[in-house]
Amino acid sequence: MILQSKLDAFKADFEAGKPPYNVPPSMIETMHRATSELIASGAATRALKAGDKAPAFALKDPDGNTVSSADLLAAGPLVVSFYRGVWCPYCNMELQALQEALPRFEQLGARLVAISPQTAVNNRKSVRQNALGFPILSDTHNDVAAAFGLRFAMPDYLIELYKSLKNDLPAFNGDPSWTLPMPARYVIGQDGTILYAEVNPDYTRRPEPDDMLPALRRASPVAA
Template sequence: MPLQGKLDALKLAFDAAVPPAVSEALHRGTKELIASGAQNRALKAGDIAPEFTLPDADGTSISSKALLTEGPLVVTFYRGAWCPYCNFDLSALEEARSEIESRGASLVAISEQTAPNSRKSQRQNGLGFPILGDHGGEVAAQFGVRWTLPDYMREVHKTLGADLTQFNGEDSWTLPMPARYVIAQDGAIAYAEVNADYSRRPEPSALFPVLEQLRRPQVA
């Protein structure tokens, strides 16, 4: 089943399982974030991606500049171990990882969650690529994908066992919008998909033609 089909089924099952007030609050939050235009202000294809150096789940510093010396870089912003939609997304990217790497690219996820939670995400989703720790969402903010949850959304997250102060180890109550980028070796963004609706994700196969194009010699 395609990734979006899995996410649609998950959303239906989730809405049926939780109290109506919880479902309504989550839908309200999504509608408000879309209406704010936040996703339209995020970095787009053609923009220059900010350079970043972040720790992986074991504390090793990973530099985007160093990765780009080897080939294009695929970056996905990950909300956290508590988000089943994000975990489906990571699993789909893992399934596509060999195809991504065969086209000369590296793949990383970026999350505000603590290192132990990133290690948990990697184990549970069987990941062969790193989740980098973006404490406080500073890199997410540079890409324009960070947003702050309103008070009613914070209460809903706590009700669902997703208290971000515990998962992220700080109390900003910020998250990245689901976002996926391809950064070319010159630092330009070749592909950008940002969605204020956390239940909508592009298929990983959408990356393949972009990476193929980046492999072709550019004619002056």
């Protein structure tokens, strides 16, 4: 099953309140409101696009090692996925799909990293639960996400909903700001140019991993 089909199936069950979710309609309405407002804000249209230069970054992996975009790009093109957190089932399904596609990326000489505002311990949990062969880097305060134009502040009513669900983002992220990155996927060429960009303010919509393969083939130092 393709990634979006899996996401759609999960969303249908979740919003129908099927066990084990049992989510009331009022909660679904609040989530829809927040998504609609983020779409209407135009925030996604202001994020970095194909043709832009990607900001350089240096972030810690779950083991505390610094991983720099410069070092990654020295080895080949780079795939970057911005990940909201271990608490987000849509994000976890996306990471699993990226893991399945990882051999195809590596055949083209590309590296893959995910970037999350989570603390290292929660990134380790994400890597373990999703059986990942690539790292999730800790982006404290969503600063790198902001440099890509992805960071947004959650509205007060959505914060209250998250609190009611015991979804304590300040605890997950070690940051009191209640900000998140819009889900996004980038392919960055070795010269730092963004070759592929997909940003969606609707967190239930994600591109297929294979959508990036044409850009990776163009960027690849390895014969496709």
